[in-house]
Every structure is written in C-alpha cells, then in structure tokens.
Amino acid sequence: MSRNRKDILPFQRDGVREVDMGNRPPFRRRNYFIKKKFQIDFSIKFLIIIVIEAVLAIGLFLYLSKGTLTTGYLGAELKIASTYDFFLPMLLFSNLVIVGVTGIIGIIVLIFLSHKIAGPLYRFENVLGEIGKGDLTHRFKLREKDQFTELQNSINILTGILDKKVGNLKSEVSEISQLVSKTEAVAANPSANQELPHLLHEISERLRRLEESAGYFKTS
Known part of the structure; x- marks a missing residue:
C-alpha cells in the first residue's frame, strides 16, 4: 500500500523542521x-x-x-x-x-x-x-x-579573525562611500558649502581608520 506524500515530507514543531525518521532507509552505505x-x-x-x-x-x-x-x-x-x-x-x-x-x-x-x-x-x-x-x-x-x-x-x-577584519574593512569602505556621496551633494549646493570642511575631516578620519585596518595584513 502506497503512503501519502505528506507522510514523508519534513514538518515543523515549535519552529524546528523535523523529518519522519521512520521513512528513512534503515542504513546508509558509507563511502570509505x-x-x-x-x-x-x-x-x-x-x-x-x-x-x-x-x-x-x-x-x-x-x-x-x-x-x-x-x-x-x-x-x-x-x-x-x-x-x-x-x-x-x-x-x-x-x-x-x-x-x-x-x-x-x-x-x-x-x-x-x-x-x-x-x-x-x-x-x-x-x-x-x-x-x-x-x-x-x-x-x-x-x-x-x-x-x-x-x-x-x-x-x-x-577564518573567524579574517571574517571580522574583512567585515570591518567593508564597513569602513561603505561609510566612506556614503560620506563621498554626501560631499558631492554638498559641493553641488553653494549654500551648504560650510559643511564641506566637516565632511572632508570625516572622510580623512575614515581613511585613516581604513588604513589602520588594512595594515593588519602583510602582503608581498
């Protein structure tokens, strides 16, 4: 007698996906x-x-x-x-x-x-x-x-250290990219030029931090 398809599908219990163990093969041949x-x-x-x-x-x-x-x-x-x-x-x-x-x-x-x-x-x-x-x-x-x-x-x-370091580099690059875009928008608006020194200082500070993060790696 064939079994209903829904009987062999994974189901959820308290948010956890489970599989009916009775429908699994009795053993799995190991590849040595x-x-x-x-x-x-x-x-x-x-x-x-x-x-x-x-x-x-x-x-x-x-x-x-x-x-x-x-x-x-x-x-x-x-x-x-x-x-x-x-x-x-x-x-x-x-x-x-x-x-x-x-x-x-x-x-x-x-x-x-x-x-x-x-x-x-x-x-x-x-x-x-x-x-x-x-x-x-x-x-x-x-x-x-x-x-x-x-x-x-x-x-x-x-790998965990590299993941963290590269993540920091990506975050710094993203922040610098946002500051550059904001600086370009301010530069195009003469009435907001007074913000330029502050933005340039922020970009300079971000670049310094980016250089420090990149300095962790030694390359040939």
Missing part, C-alpha cells in the same frame, strides 16, 4: 574511498613494507643457516640435509601465508583508518576552496573521532 589515490598509495606502501620484511627474514635465515646441517625424520626415515634445503620450502610457504593474511587484514584496517584521515582532508579541500573564493563564513566541523581536530580549530580561529 573518499580520496582513492591517497588510500590506495597508502595500502600499496604497507604491502611493500610487509614483502620487504618477509624477504629480509628469508635472507637472514639463509645467511645464518649457511654451512649447517639439520637432522629430522621424513616419515619413518631419518634424514640429514643442509638447513637451507630442510627448512626453505616450509619457510617460503609460511612467509607466503603470513604475507597474504597480514596483507589482507592490514589493507582492511588501513582502509578504515585512512578514512579518518581522507575524510577530513576532503572536507579541508572543499572548505578551503570556498574560503579561497572569498566566502569567509565557512567553518570546519569534523566528527569527534576524525583526525586533524586541532588543525580544524586553528583554521576556524583564523
């Missing part, structure tokens, strides 16, 4: 590959480290077992062979299994861990892109378990 190149490179480097460790282990074994003999039973037969020949097949097989299992588990863990890094990096890129376009109202809001929360706070403080 936010920055694929970063996460894939991270996983490949991890695998390379595991392989290097396995090769070093085999190489160290071959070096230490050089010139030694080992006795052991092969079924009911007592066998004497060089340590190299006796253990190398088992060592190769065990290292192959270890590399495979460790690699699979490690990649899965790295994907989950890198998601906590790649997610914030993706949001940093987006928000910084908007800030670079001149929108200083953007603020970062990461999840509690994400990395870079300290960087988030630092950038939010910086």
Whole structure:
C-alpha cells in the first residue's frame, strides 16, 4: 500500500523542521574511498613494507643457516640435509601465508583508518576552496573521532579573525562611500558649502581608520 506524500515530507514543531525518521532507509552505505589515490598509495606502501620484511627474514635465515646441517625424520626415515634445503620450502610457504593474511587484514584496517584521515582532508579541500573564493563564513566541523581536530580549530580561529577584519574593512569602505556621496551633494549646493570642511575631516578620519585596518595584513 502506497503512503501519502505528506507522510514523508519534513514538518515543523515549535519552529524546528523535523523529518519522519521512520521513512528513512534503515542504513546508509558509507563511502570509505573518499580520496582513492591517497588510500590506495597508502595500502600499496604497507604491502611493500610487509614483502620487504618477509624477504629480509628469508635472507637472514639463509645467511645464518649457511654451512649447517639439520637432522629430522621424513616419515619413518631419518634424514640429514643442509638447513637451507630442510627448512626453505616450509619457510617460503609460511612467509607466503603470513604475507597474504597480514596483507589482507592490514589493507582492511588501513582502509578504515585512512578514512579518518581522507575524510577530513576532503572536507579541508572543499572548505578551503570556498574560503579561497572569498566566502569567509565557512567553518570546519569534523566528527569527534576524525583526525586533524586541532588543525580544524586553528583554521576556524583564523577564518573567524579574517571574517571580522574583512567585515570591518567593508564597513569602513561603505561609510566612506556614503560620506563621498554626501560631499558631492554638498559641493553641488553653494549654500551648504560650510559643511564641506566637516565632511572632508570625516572622510580623512575614515581613511585613516581604513588604513589602520588594512595594515593588519602583510602582503608581498
């Protein structure tokens, strides 16, 4: 039986828009590959480290077992062979299994861990892109378990300061623009020329304050 459309629309309660939670999907599949190149490179480097460790282990074994003999039973037969020949097949097989299992588990863990890094990096890129376009109202809001929360706070403080400073500059420019328009109107009226000195003084004072505000920024 189809549900009425109004049953799935947001509704207001005490001025707050709410959504009927019963109409939401039971779960939303999370995207763990936010920055694929970063996460894939991270996983490949991890695998390379595991392989290097396995090769070093085999190489160290071959070096230490050089010139030694080992006795052991092969079924009911007592066998004497060089340590190299006796253990190398088992060592190769065990290292192959270890590399495979460790690699699979490690990649899965790295994907989950890198998601906590790649997610914030993706949001940093987006928000910084908007800030670079001149929108200083953007603020970062990461999840509690994400990395870079300290960087988030630092950038939010910086953006807040820039927002305030640029807001002051815009306010000063707007006031100067109004004074200039008023001065032009007074200059066009000979009977009101006595106001010109006062207006020019106001403009001069506003320009001085504007220069002080702009002096906060250092440019190349």
